[in-house]
Amino acid sequence: MRRGPVIVTYDITKNKIRSGVYKIIKEWRLDGQKSVHECRLKMREAEELFLQLSEPLDKETDSLLMIWLESHRPVLCRGLGRNNIHRTFWHIR
Secondary structure (H helix, E strand, O other): OOOEEEEEEEEOOOHHHHHHHHHHHHOOEEEEEOOEEEEEEOHHHHHHHHHHHHOOOOOOOOEEEEEEOOOOOOOEEEOOOOOOOOOOOOOOO
């Protein structure tokens, strides 16, 4: 399976958690700034990265969004935005 372009973005309230998430994402990213990063990942790699990034998040205050830049891929999301828009959610329990 080939790697595809992915955008990973997050909004994390606590500095310690945000720093930990940044340490994880910087190993996977091609480029980025602050809380938006571009990666090239296989589906399995994306799932693993999403799990790693989700682990330290506070479900009440933080959010994580992973977007494939291909229309047939689902949007992976953790947390809720202010606007109620339709998304495909991949729930991690």
